[in-house]
Amino acid sequence: MNPQPPIAMLAELTHRCPLACPYCSNPLELAQIENELDTETWARVFDEASRLGVLQLHLSGGEPASRRDLVELVAAAREAGLYTNLITSGIGLTEKKLAQLDQAGLDHVQLSLQGTTPEMADEIGGYRGGFTRKMQVSRWIAEVGFPLTLNVVLHRRNLHQLPRAFEIAQEMGARRIEVATVQFHGWALRNRDALMPSKEQAKEAIRLVNKARKDLKGTLVIDFVPADYHDQLPKRCMGGWGTTGLNVTPDGQVLPCHAAQTIPHLTFDNVSETSLSEIWYKGPAFNAYRGDAWMPDTCKTCERKEIDFGGCRCQAMALTGDPNATDPVCAKSPHHLMVKQRAEQHAAQGDDVPLTYREPPRKTATQRQIPGATRRASA
Amino acid sequence: MAPSDIPCLPRGVRLHYDQVRKNWMLLAPERAIPLDEVGHAILKEVDGTRSFGEITTALAEKYDAPVAQVQEDSAGFLSALKNRRFLDLVS
Numbered sequence: 001m002n003p004q005p006p007i008a009m010l011a012e013l014t015h016r017c018p019l020a021c022p023y024c025s026n027p028l029e030l031a032q033i034e035n036e037l038d039t040e041t042w043a044r045v046f047d048e049a050s051r052l053g054v055l056q057l058h059l060s061g062g063e064p065a066s067r068r069d070l071v072e073l074v075a076a077a078r079e080a081g082l083y084t085n086l087i088t089s090g091i092g093l094t095e096k097k098l099a100q101l102d103q104a105g106l107d108h109v110q111l112s113l114q115g116t117t118p119e120m121a122d123e124i125g126g127y128r129g130g131f132t133r134k135m136q137v138s139r140w141i142a143e144v145g146f147p148l149t150l151n152v153v154l155h156r157r158n159l160h161q162l163p164r165a166f167e168i169a170q171e172m173g174a175r176r177i178e179v180a181t182v183q184f185h186g187w188a189l190r191n192r193d194a195l196m197p198s199k200e201q202a203k204e205a206i207r208l209v210n211k212a213r214k215d216l217k218g219t220l221v222i223d224f225v226p227a228d229y230h231d232q233l234p235k236r237c238m239g240g241w242g243t244t245g246l247n248v249t250p251d252g253q254v255l256p257c258h259a260a261q262t263i264p265h266l267t268f269d270n271v272s273e274t275s276l277s278e279i280w281y282k283g284p285a286f287n288a289y290r291g292d293a294w295m296p297d298t299c300k301t302c303e304r305k306e307i308d309f310g311g312c313r314c315q316a317m318a319l320t321g322d323p324n325a326t327d328p329v330c331a332k333s334p335h336h337l338m339v340k341q342r343a344e345q346h347a348a349q350g351d352d353v354p355l356t357y358r359e360p361p362r363k364t365a366t367q368r369q370i371p372g373a374t375r376r377a378s379a
Numbered sequence: 380m381a382p383s384d385i386p387c388l389p390r391g392v393r394l395h396y397d398q399v400r401k402n403w404m405l406l407a408p409e410r411a412i413p414l415d416e417v418g419h420a421i422l423k424e425v426d427g428t429r430s431f432g433e434i435t436t437a438l439a440e441k442y443d444a445p446v447a448q449v450q451e452d453s454a455g456f457l458s459a460l461k462n463r464r465f466l467d468l469v470s
Binding site for chain 1 (some may be wrong): 389391392393395397399400404409410411426461462463
C-alpha cells in the first residue's frame with residue numbers, strides 16, 4: 001500500500017513542564033533535558049517535514065515555553081513554510097516573549113484551561129497561581145492579536161464547568177475551543193478512580209456541546225472528543241494509523257501517535273539517524289497498523305473498518321493487553337462488557353480520591369504533597 | 380451576503396501553495412483545506428478592501444459567467460468559511 005504524505009506533525013520540544021496534571025499524556029518515561037534535540041536538529045526536522053508534505057506544525061511538550069530557543073524554533077518552522085501552532089499552558093510566556101514570537105511569525109496559539117476557577121485550575125494543574133497567570137497571558141495574546149484556541153480537558157471533577165469554559169473562550173476572543181474528555185493513556189491510567197466521568201456526565205457533555213454549537217455558530221467553533229468508554233463505537237484514532245500525522249519526541253523518536261510507546265512490540269526510528277521521509281514511508285512502527293492485514297476478524301469483516309480502523313491501538317493495549325485486538329470500547333469486542341463495568345466502577349468513586357500528580361523528568365524529583373507548594377512561577 | 384460586505388481572511392488564515400500535493404490550500408488553525416480552481420479563484424480576490432459585489436462582478440467578467448451564478452456560488456463558499464471562522468466580513 002502507498003500511504004499519503006502526512007498533513008500534521010506534533011513536535012514535543014521538551015517534557016519539562018511547570019504543571020503536573022494528573023492526566024498528562026506524555027509517556028511514563030520522560031525524556032531528560034540533556035537528551036532534547038538542539039535548535040539546529042529541530043530546524044532540519046522542520047525542513048524535512050515540509051518537504052515530506054507536512055503543512056501544520058504543532059509545537060508542544062511538556063511546556064514548549066520551557067525551551068529557551070522557542071522563538072528561534074518558530075522562526076525556523078516558518079522559514080520551512082509550515083503553519084506554526086504553539087500549544088501552551090501559558091506558564092513561562094511573557095509579554096516580551098509573545099512579541100518576539102509574533103515577530104518570528106507564529107500563526108496560532110492554543111492555550112490550555114485546567115478549570116474555570118482558580119481553585120479548580122490550580123488544583124488540577126498542581127500549580128498555585130497558574131490560573132491567574134494564564135488569564136494575564138491570555139490578555140497579552142489578545143493584545144498581539146494571535147488567533148486563539150482554548151483547550152479544555154474534561155473529567156469527573158470539572159465537567160460541570162463546561163458552560164463557563166465556553167464563556168471564557170468568548171471573553172478571551174478565542175475563535176475555537178477544543179473540548180476533550182480525558183483520554184486514559186500513560187500517567188492518566190493512575191487517575192482513573194479520580195477522573196473517570198460518569199455515564200450521565202458523558203451524556204451531559206454531549207448535550208452541552210450540541211447546544212453551544214447551535215448557539216455560538218459563526219462565533220466559536222467547537223471541536224469535541226467524547227468519553228468513549230461509555231460508548232458502543234470506538235473513536236477514529238489519529239484519523240487512521242500512519243495516515244495523517246506524526247509525533248516527534250523531545251529526544252527525536254518518531255511516533256505514529258503520542259501513546260505509541262506503550263505498545264511493546266513496536267520499534268521507533270530517530271530523526272538523528274533516519275530521514276523523516278524514510279520513517280514515514282518505511283518505518284516499521286508506521287507500517288504496523290496501516291491497512292487491514294493486522295486486524296482481527298471482528299474488524300476485518302466489519303462495515304466500519306474504513307471508518308474507525310478498529311479504534312485505538314493504545315487503548316486496546318492498555319485495556320486488553322493486546323494491541324492487535326478490537327478496541328474494547330466497540331460493542332463487538334469480547335472485552336466490551338468488562339470495560340464498561342470497569343468504567344462505571346471508576347466513575348462511582350467519590351470526589352475525595354486524591355490526584356496522583358505527574359512527576360517532572362528529573363531524577364531528583366519528589367512527589368508533591370501540596371499542589372504547587374514546591375515551585376513558583378519562574379516567568 | 381450583501382454586495383457591500385467586504386470579506387477578509389483573518390489573521391492566522393492564509394493561502395498556501397502545497398508543493399508536495401501540487402494544490403492550493405487554505406491554512407487555518409488545525410485545518411488545511413484543499414481548494415479547487417473555483418475556490419482558489421474566489422479567495423485570490425479576497426483582499427480585505429474590495430466588496431463582495433466588486434469581487435463577484437470581476438470574477439463574472441474574467442470567467443465570462445453570469446453574475447447571479449457567480450454570486451450564488453461565492454456566497455455559499457464564503458459563508459461556509461465564515462461559519463468556521465476562516466473568514467471575516469467587514470460592512
